[in-house]
Amino acid sequence: MERIADSRPDGNQIEVSVFGPGYGESIVIHAGNGEWIIVDSCINPLSGKPAALEYLERIGVDPASSVRLIVATHWHDDHIRGLSKIFRACKRSDFSCSVALQSRQFLALVEACGTRHMMSSSGVDEFYEILSAMAHRAREASSPGIHPRWAIADRPLWRKSQPGANADLMNQVHALSPSDAAMRRSLEELASLFPLGRSPKRRVMPRSPNHFAVVIWANIRGTILLLGSDLEETNDPDTGWAKIVVSGTRPAGRACLFKVPHHGSRNADHPAVWSDLVDSRPLCVLTPFWMGSAQLPRRSDIERIMQHTDNAYISADLKAKRLKRRKPVEEMLKGAVRSIRPLHSSFGHVRVRSSGQMDPKELAVDLFGDAIPLNAFHAM
């Protein structure tokens, strides 16, 4: 029988849970004392529900009262499916996303390309729903305005002191990106995605590299986490990882847990991240990705990551298990396609817990569902 995580962490335990179905990812963090943080959202293909919400409900945590911060690291499809449901459920939570999403350009794009004109894609749809929920709350609230914590490089997003603890154990979450230059590129991209008059109606297709991605640096009870989102290295010193590693205003410290960015791709790798931002031999977690012929991580990516650590895990293995349909359908498919594969062929959960007040670097890893050690991944 497949293992499912169904126990709540103790009040003193830190937990980082990474969910990934082969398309998308979601991270749930227990910051101690029943306070939770959710970073991004994906759907469990088996249940159709947002993985983060489903997990919290399964372990007996009430999202409405326990989630303190939701972070949307960017607005692309694979990182925010189901996020609007999470936003609606977590009524007491702060919300954070890239400062570029505050812009007229982004809101106009959402208004134009949301459900109203039937050109919706799930990334835009989710934000349309989140903005609708915000508007609803704004109308009902006594003080007007809804103010997310806008993420920009080196800005604190959340701080909470631990009861009875000294200042060093204050929980903190910072954004390390986007940089000012990345923000400008984001706005340019948004402007270019806005439709032109008399152009055909099509779904919005975000561009690469991803200038919106919010990298999270979190210090939870002395345990430092680096969550790399989808930030790529752009070879532009003013954007990407190059800008982060040279920043003089980012928080100090090295992470012992590293969520490897952009599914382990070479495009998101920067040597200085390994030398300056994370511990030697950190605990690494990543999620896989498969679109068309692009599968991540590749074998070379795994080898590169394993040179830095042997303590690495991945949330799912990309086994191509297709649902076979009725024979007449399968026969017609054979003639019409060169290849066809499911987007979510597997779903797994990597859970990392610390033993509380002891050495925070003693992190216990449990694997659930299709999660496996990285060196067991079937890479191309």
Place this chain on the structure above:
Amino acid sequence: MLRSQSLSTFRSVQEAGSESGEAGFVMDPDDVAGAVRLQLENGDSSATPLLETQLSTAKQKGPATSEELPEPPIVWLRTPKPTLDFLLALQKWEGTVLSKGRDSFQARLIDRNRVGPDEEAEILLDEVSEDDLPLVTPGAVFYWSIGYHTGTNRQKRRVSIIRFRRLPAWTEKELQQANEQAERLRDLLGWNE
């Protein structure tokens, strides 16, 4: 149960006004055309050139005898015609084009039967009709159905149909409305400060 004969009267459907049902199976288009022809011959002069031939032929024949024209009120008995042309879908997807190659395109497919997960496929361009080929661009939406088609000759064949969605192009007014709505939202949320 008895065999049914659906009664349909052109006038009563119009006069009822409240029925938004019984659409395609109430009026056979040929019946409608015939009903209008009868109206014209009874004095309604709003004819198109299409009907003038029939009208002038009728006039050439001389006044209609009571055997040729039924007396009003007119009742059209609808008999089921075995010549219906229909397609039953075994599987339907809604797709979005991700990229286009020389002889194929990559697409993300959502299972409209709600049976399987989303899929990605490399589909041959040969599967797309000539008229739809210019529509194969990243972001374009299409519908793909596989099923059985039975023609008016009762012959059944298995078919795969890809049809690209066609909607009116963006108008300046729609885009302006999106911008205005965005401004209102920013004001409401207090993001314009």
Place this chain on the structure above:
Amino acid sequence: MNESTSAQELLWQAVGIEGISIVLLGDFNPKIIQPSWLACQGLIAKGEAEAADVKIITPDVSVFKLEWLTIQVTRERYSASTTQAAFFEAVRDLVVGTFSILRHTPARAMGINRDAHFRVSTVERWNALGDRWAPKEFWKQVLEKPGLLTLIIDSPRPGKHPGRMRVQVEPSGKVEPGVFCAINDHYSIEKDQSASGCEILISILRDCWDESMHRSREIILKTIEESRR
């Protein structure tokens, strides 16, 4: 595929013919809505317009057929229909597209209609179904050999848009022994909204299409299931 969807797929195999139609009631100008106009607006391909079977186009009535679509328009009623399941969404898109362009058309009600002819395994079951829906004991007192010709059930529709649902069942004239089941999902506009009625109805069509199709499919499945008792 879970067990429930698998069972539903099996039940749906009893369907022999299915179709949908979208009907609007209001004030229309039939002579505008013709194949060449649809092609000009980019709503159908030029080739489709050229191959259209035009029955009649006058200021009072417009009726034409494409390979997959039948359009019938009078001054009070617009209808777009198909019996080809591959084109159900295309019909919706065409109606949305047409009345996005003609958005000032006064429209006061809309029906999203779905119907199916499905097979019943035996004549005995077919008769038993008719007896369950319309018990004959009373009618035998006043008629000789009473039989169910058609049955219509009406109900308010759940949800935020005012309207009603109407389900009609009767013996099928196409599938024997079989049942014809037609669902009319009716939406109406409040009188004070009539000026923007078309825009409201089209937004309902866009937003509620999936839900309406799902609901009508469930009704047909239930009817098929009932026929198997």
